[in-house]
Amino acid sequence: MPKVAFLPAGKREQTKLQNRNAILDAARQVFGEMGYDAATVRDIIRRTGLAAGTFYNYYRSKEEVFAALADEGARRFGPILRARRAESADFEAFVRAAIDAYYEFLADEHRNWVARRPPGEPHPHVQGETPETAAVFAEVRDAIVAEVARGAPAVDADFLAAACIAVARGVGDKMLERRPIDTAGAAAFAVGMILFGLKGLPRAGA
Amino acid sequence: MPKVAFLPAGKREQTKLQNRNAILDAARQVFGEMGYDAATVRDIIRRTGLAAGTFYNYYRSKEEVFAALADEGARRFGPILRARRAESADFEAFVRAAIDAYYEFLADEHRNWVARRPPGEPHPHVQGETPETAAVFAEVRDAIVAEVARGAPAVDADFLAAACIAVARGVGDKMLERRPIDTAGAAAFAVGMILFGLKGLPRAGA
Amino acid sequence: MPKVAFLPAGKREQTKLQNRNAILDAARQVFGEMGYDAATVRDIIRRTGLAAGTFYNYYRSKEEVFAALADEGARRFGPILRARRAESADFEAFVRAAIDAYYEFLADEHRNWVARRPPGEPHPHVQGETPETAAVFAEVRDAIVAEVARGAPAVDADFLAAACIAVARGVGDKMLERRPIDTAGAAAFAVGMILFGLKGLPRAGA
Amino acid sequence: MPKVAFLPAGKREQTKLQNRNAILDAARQVFGEMGYDAATVRDIIRRTGLAAGTFYNYYRSKEEVFAALADEGARRFGPILRARRAESADFEAFVRAAIDAYYEFLADEHRNWVARRPPGEPHPHVQGETPETAAVFAEVRDAIVAEVARGAPAVDADFLAAACIAVARGVGDKMLERRPIDTAGAAAFAVGMILFGLKGLPRAGA
DNA sequence: AATGAATGAGAGTTCATTCAT
DNA sequence: TATGAATGAACTCTCATTCAT
Numbered sequence: 001m002p003k004v005a006f007l008p009a010g011k012r013e014q015t016k017l018q019n020r021n022a023i024l025d026a027a028r029q030v031f032g033e034m035g036y037d038a039a040t041v042r043d044i045i046r047r048t049g050l051a052a053g054t055f056y057n058y059y060r061s062k063e064e065v066f067a068a069l070a071d072e073g074a075r076r077f078g079p080i081l082r083a084r085r086a087e088s089a090d091f092e093a094f095v096r097a098a099i100d101a102y103y104e105f106l107a108d109e110h111r112n113w114v115a116r117r118p119p120g121e122p123h124p125h126v127q128g129e130t131p132e133t134a135a136v137f138a139e140v141r142d143a144i145v146a147e148v149a150r151g152a153p154a155v156d157a158d159f160l161a162a163a164c165i166a167v168a169r170g171v172g173d174k175m176l177e178r179r180p181i182d183t184a185g186a187a188a189f190a191v192g193m194i195l196f197g198l199k200g201l202p203r204a205g206a
Numbered sequence: 207m208p209k210v211a212f213l214p215a216g217k218r219e220q221t222k223l224q225n226r227n228a229i230l231d232a233a234r235q236v237f238g239e240m241g242y243d244a245a246t247v248r249d250i251i252r253r254t255g256l257a258a259g260t261f262y263n264y265y266r267s268k269e270e271v272f273a274a275l276a277d278e279g280a281r282r283f284g285p286i287l288r289a290r291r292a293e294s295a296d297f298e299a300f301v302r303a304a305i306d307a308y309y310e311f312l313a314d315e316h317r318n319w320v321a322r323r324p325p326g327e328p329h330p331h332v333q334g335e336t337p338e339t340a341a342v343f344a345e346v347r348d349a350i351v352a353e354v355a356r357g358a359p360a361v362d363a364d365f366l367a368a369a370c371i372a373v374a375r376g377v378g379d380k381m382l383e384r385r386p387i388d389t390a391g392a393a394a395f396a397v398g399m400i401l402f403g404l405k406g407l408p409r410a411g412a
Numbered sequence: 413m414p415k416v417a418f419l420p421a422g423k424r425e426q427t428k429l430q431n432r433n434a435i436l437d438a439a440r441q442v443f444g445e446m447g448y449d450a451a452t453v454r455d456i457i458r459r460t461g462l463a464a465g466t467f468y469n470y471y472r473s474k475e476e477v478f479a480a481l482a483d484e485g486a487r488r489f490g491p492i493l494r495a496r497r498a499e500s501a502d503f504e505a506f507v508r509a510a511i512d513a514y515y516e517f518l519a520d521e522h523r524n525w526v527a528r529r530p531p532g533e534p535h536p537h538v539q540g541e542t543p544e545t546a547a548v549f550a551e552v553r554d555a556i557v558a559e560v561a562r563g564a565p566a567v568d569a570d571f572l573a574a575a576c577i578a579v580a581r582g583v584g585d586k587m588l589e590r591r592p593i594d595t596a597g598a599a600a601f602a603v604g605m606i607l608f609g610l611k612g613l614p615r616a617g618a
Numbered sequence: 619m620p621k622v623a624f625l626p627a628g629k630r631e632q633t634k635l636q637n638r639n640a641i642l643d644a645a646r647q648v649f650g651e652m653g654y655d656a657a658t659v660r661d662i663i664r665r666t667g668l669a670a671g672t673f674y675n676y677y678r679s680k681e682e683v684f685a686a687l688a689d690e691g692a693r694r695f696g697p698i699l700r701a702r703r704a705e706s707a708d709f710e711a712f713v714r715a716a717i718d719a720y721y722e723f724l725a726d727e728h729r730n731w732v733a734r735r736p737p738g739e740p741h742p743h744v745q746g747e748t749p750e751t752a753a754v755f756a757e758v759r760d761a762i763v764a765e766v767a768r769g770a771p772a773v774d775a776d777f778l779a780a781a782c783i784a785v786a787r788g789v790g791d792k793m794l795e796r797r798p799i800d801t802a803g804a805a806a807f808a809v810g811m812i813l814f815g816l817k818g819l820p821r822a823g824a
Numbered sequence: 825a826a827t828g829a830a831t832g833a834g835a836g837t838t839c840a841t842t843c844a845t
Numbered sequence: 846t847a848t849g850a851a852t853g854a855a856c857t858c859t860c861a862t863t864c865a866t
Contacts, residue, residue, distance in 0.1 A: 010866075011865080011866065012827090012828080012829075012865080012866060015829080015830090015865095016829075019829085019830085035243060036243075037241060037242075037243030037244050038243050040855085040856060040857085041856080041857065041858085042855075042856060042857080050830080050831090051830060051831045051832055052831085052832065052833090052857095052858085053829095053830070053831060053832070053833095053858085053859075053860085054829075054830055054831070054832095055858095056857095056858065056859080057828095057829060057830075060858095061857085061858095062857095091404075092404075155404075155407045155408070156395060156407075156408075158380060159377050159380055159392070159395045160399075160404075160407065162376040162377055162379070162380045163373045163376050163377055163395070163396070163399045165376060166372035166373050166375060166376025166377070167369045167372050167373055167376075169372060170368040170369050170371060170372025170373075171365055171368055171369055171372070173368070174364055174365055174368045186365070189362060189365045189369070190369070192403075193366075193369045193400075193403060194399075194403055194404060195403045195404050195405070196402065196403040196404070196405060197398075197399060197400055197401045197402040197403035197404075197405070198297075198298075198361075198366075198400060198401050198402070199401070199402060199403070202361070202362075221846090221847095222846085225846095225847090246838085246839065246840080247839080247840060247841085248838085248839065248840080256847080256848085257847060257848040257849050258840090258841085258848080258849060258850090259841085259842080259843080259846095259847070259848055259849065259850095260846080260847055260848070260849095261841095262840095262841070262842085263846065263847075267840085267841095268840090422845075423844080423845065424844080424845060424848090424849080424850075427844095427850080427851090428850075431850085431851085447655060449653065449654075449655030449656055450655050452834090452835060452836080453835075453836065453837090454834075454835060454836075462851075462852090463851060463852040463853055464836090464837085464852085464853065464854090465837085465838075465839080465850095465851070465852060465853070465854095466850075466851055466852070466853095467837095468836095468837070468838080469849090469850060469851075472837095473836085474836095503816075504816075567816075567820070568807060568820075570792060571789050571792055571804070571807045572811075572816075574788040574789055574791070574792045575785050575788050575789055575807070575808070575811045577788060578784035578785050578787060578788025578789070579781045579784050579785055579788075581784060582780040582781050582783060582784025582785075583777050583780055583781055583784070585780070586776060586777055586780045598777070601774060601777045601781070602781070604815075605778075605781045605812075605815060606811075606815055606816060607815045607816050607817070608814060608815040608816070608817060609810075609811060609812055609813045609814040609815035609817070610709075610710075610773075610778075610812060610813050610814070611813070611814060611815070614773070614774075633825085633826095634825085637825095637826090658859085658860065658861080659860080659861060659862090660859080660860065660861080668826080668827090669826060669827040669828050670827080670828060670829090670861090670862085671825095671826070671827060671828065671829095671862085671863080671864080672825080672826055672827070672828095673862095674861090674862070674863085675825065675826075679861085679862095680861090
């Protein structure tokens, strides 16, 4: 029986993959709960149940796991964002598309790591801030800056990017606090705010 | 017979005040430079010149100094904000006034602690995040929520507050990165963004 | 009763001195038993009975304790050696004086730290090599080089110093292995060897 | 039916030999560069290119490789020394022959492992101390002790051996520091020193 | 036999906090 | 009340060694 292995599938490779994922998952949780600065490598290790030394077979430092996590996020989200951008006729359309995509991503992220947690345990500080979201943010910012530079009215591109990002993030964090998580509503709000300000907000209850 | 002190003016009380202030100043600087998480009580003590134990005569932990600092900011800024609020005819006016006041405060804060530093030393991460600004932020948010609840169109008050806050903070941080610090310009931008969105932004170069 | 304190004599200073000495003693022992390279800071700490952190209130690293120890040796022996050197009419006399002084020092060192040890414990590797002896060695070598450079026959000064040092040390180490420790005999041997080689050695049993 | 191998010449045996040698070579280099104490099994393995576990199929510890290395040196040098010894009419001749042989060996060793190193890399501490030299030393010492015991004037054999060894080693180390490496000169010096002391040294420049 | 990831003891070091002075 | 050394838990990281593959 010729098992064709497209991916390395020996037992060794399997456990390696499992461990790598265990570390990434643990890191995601720990960063989420305690924040990047407060988190320690030990916290991450403890959560994996692996031996102390094992961590260092995969990553050399807290910074490196963080980077790996961010990379993952960027790798997943980058293509999506770029596709939306290519489809957008103008800045307005792009903002709409970007915010939509970002909130989808955010909700997905959140679902995933909340779901993955053991149900009994408390999760004190659930912050919207994970390396993935940070990386995605960077992508969005770059896109906005580029768009603004390209066409758009002669506004302060830097301020505008900062403001858009800020609105998206601020509303996004609030969105994650509510149940059920309503990405469409949040997106409508954020887009309205960015495009028309106070005047363009969806009426509540409408 | 205990000397009755109507005002704490004895030598003892004086040094107590001095020490308290030394600690607060040091904490302000340290939090500003390294960020709250990375900062250690030791860092604060070192900058103070006081003995390690002395710190604990005033505050029980890093958290407590942080709170004290936040408190101070709130105490200074609260009255200002409330006055502006009373003077404002409508929400629009209030937003304008609040943002103005916040940016003034921000610039002032920033000036103070940058100025207070020994000139030769490097200050790596001048972050916009200090306990004071955080506290002030809380005030502004409360005010916005209240205003929104009071009158204003029937929008999602929570989202709106988050968005306003986010814009104010995002633009404010950018403002602090530029030289000279232009509070008026930043305020115009932020207000325009909040009230009218993209359409209401000041044209660059105008 | 006016206790005049020539040296700081508060209880604090006393314990500080005690701890510093405890650390130096422990380091001396540990270096002696395991050799400098194999020794760890933790080994030293363990032997003092102090807390781990306390070590770092006194020295920043293994290197620093070693330097302190070496310094101590040099400070004690340097003056002795220089005095002998000044009194010596020629190189021969100097060699004699230096070797004498060195072996006295060596025996003294050895006595001290063997005596200071708790009697029951085993001391596996008692080596002649301590930081103090190393420092003293450096002094002796410098002196020899200087003397050779000054007058002496036109021999290879570097080789000569190396050879003298080597003889002194080789014979010295053997001397420490014997009981009773006979510094006079060892010195006679070493001096004879250095000045006249095989031909000049004291006859055994004479 | 197991293939009977009279000489280990199968493929298996060949790689086994190769690995063993790879480990010994690596160990020689590592010990030479970092010193025995500082060297770790990991360092040796890394240089080998073999897997970590493979090391333990050949040696059980750092100590064991060291011993193997020493053994090798002794096995190579022993016969040479014994031959010289047999040829020597008296102690003087033996000393001369032994020192000559030792310095040849030393220079050879040194040449070999310095030459074997990749040329670009720095080699910080070229120490004269390798297991091989140590083993050879032991041989020389034994020979001296035996010779002294046999004939020779009634001197302290132990001290004498120590002194000869010390001179040989001291001068030898210095020799290795110079360029070009002059084994004849060093040998002349050491022999002169041992036989006649200061009076018997070769005049520099002669 | 070779491999190389997992293990966990242990090294160096820092830190918040206490407490005798 | 101020002092500052002592404390020991905790952190980062390395290493020798094992063992499933």
